[in-house]
Amino acid sequence: MLKFDIEKKNGLARVGVIHTPHGDIKTPAFVGAATRATVKALTMKEMRELGSQAILANTYHLILAPGSDLIAEAGGLAEFSSWHGPTFTDSGGFQIFSLPDVKITENGAKFKSHINGDKFEMTPESSMQDQWKIGADVHMAFDHLAKSESYDDMKIAMERTHRWLDRCIAEHKRLLGESKGQNAFLEDHKPGRAPLSVSEKKAFDLYSCQEQYLYAVVQGGTFNDLRAESAQYCAGKDVDGFGIGGVFTADGMDEMLQTVNSILPEEKPRHLLGMGQEPIDLFVGAEYGCDTFDCVGPTRMARNGSLYTLDGRINIKNAKFKHDYSPVMEDCDCECCKNYTRAYLHHLFKTDEITAKVLASIHNEHFIVHTVDKIRESLLNDTFSEYKKEFLTRYYHD
Numbered sequence: 001m002l003k004f005d006i007e008k009k010n011g012l013a014r015v016g017v018i019h020t021p022h023g024d025i026k027t028p029a030f031v032g033a034a035t036r037a038t039v040k041a042l043t044m045k046e047m048r049e050l051g052s053q054a055i056l057a058n059t060y061h062l063i064l065a066p067g068s069d070l071i072a073e074a075g076g077l078a079e080f081s082s083w084h085g086p087t088f089t090d091s092g093g094f095q096i097f098s099l100p101d102v103k104i105t106e107n108g109a110k111f112k113s114h115i116n117g118d119k120f121e122m123t124p125e126s127s128m129q130d131q132w133k134i135g136a137d138v139h140m141a142f143d144h145l146a147k148s149e150s151y152d153d154m155k156i157a158m159e160r161t162h163r164w165l166d167r168c169i170a171e172h173k174r175l176l177g178e179s180k181g182q183n184a185f186l187e188d189h190k191p192g193r194a195p196l197s198v199s200e201k202k203a204f205d206l207y208s209c210q211e212q213y214l215y216a217v218v219q220g221g222t223f224n225d226l227r228a229e230s231a232q233y234c235a236g237k238d239v240d241g242f243g244i245g246g247v248f249t250a251d252g253m254d255e256m257l258q259t260v261n262s263i264l265p266e267e268k269p270r271h272l273l274g275m276g277q278e279p280i281d282l283f284v285g286a287e288y289g290c291d292t293f294d295c296v297g298p299t300r301m302a303r304n305g306s307l308y309t310l311d312g313r314i315n316i317k318n319a320k321f322k323h324d325y326s327p328v329m330e331d332c333d334c335e336c337c338k339n340y341t342r343a344y345l346h347h348l349f350k351t352d353e354i355t356a357k358v359l360a361s362i363h364n365e366h367f368i369v370h371t372v373d374k375i376r377e378s379l380l381n382d383t384f385s386e387y388k389k390e391f392l393t394r395y396y397h398d
Contacts, residue, residue, distance in 0.1 A: 002240035012289035060092025068133035076135025124167035261289030302360035334366035
């Protein structure tokens, strides 16, 4: 089992450490969304320097390009991307079921590549196989996301997610067994026989030497009875942790998380999938028992000129910033705020310079990462309620 130490608890909220083969994650923590094995506009060095502890890549996007076999040949996600810290992969279920022409059967999902139209089929088994080749520390089980928000459709998708989870667990265990028993492979490569190629050696090292862990995914949409049923089902399975998936709205998220995390076993970590664009989501998630979060929102907004400050978001492209020679945010120690002004960023965006997206992304990712770091600190210091009220009142002006 993935080792998770809880250092302190306050209701459902907790502070802990997830121990992965590539290092520890001090929780609560925001995980950088490295969808295609990169956080858009940022290098892995920049991610490390701004304080990120982990990244999450997307299986759907990576099987389209460059392909899971190539990543395995490179030695896995960490080696391929030069991110030598903890790694996660989402199964890609959210992205696949968002496609316009996906065909869903009990076996899996058939879809076409949005890049070139090539046909693909993802099943629980193939998702596990691809994620093992990608080689992240933590995998998410392949889940079914309902396109409709009706109760009946959500229930059907949830029940299929549960059946697929059982298949994911079986395939994960099979692959885990293979990774522990490479004797036949080693016999074929005794001294005197042909040496391993570089790609064979990297792939062998990936499979035989690295522990890989599986999270179940809780579904059920906005219906708390379905969420409770899904949490109960997942809680009874032999998995290492839990993802909480689906589409969320701010209204009712606290009640949903309270329902789910009151059922999930306390000793295993919980990841809130796709959340973190709005700071309030991070506070609610941490308060009600989530340990890690990921979201493409911070860098996506940054590329469009929308930047976080403690007083709310600003659009740096607005004319009022043309002569503003203050940093994006006072008392922010990110590279952008320490070295550049709002006027300079305004100029970069108005002239469509690539550097605009880089600096804005550094700031937004730093802001969210360190907001969660401060949430962790406040939980340790028993000042969470005060910090939450102070931060949200200032940020949302209410």
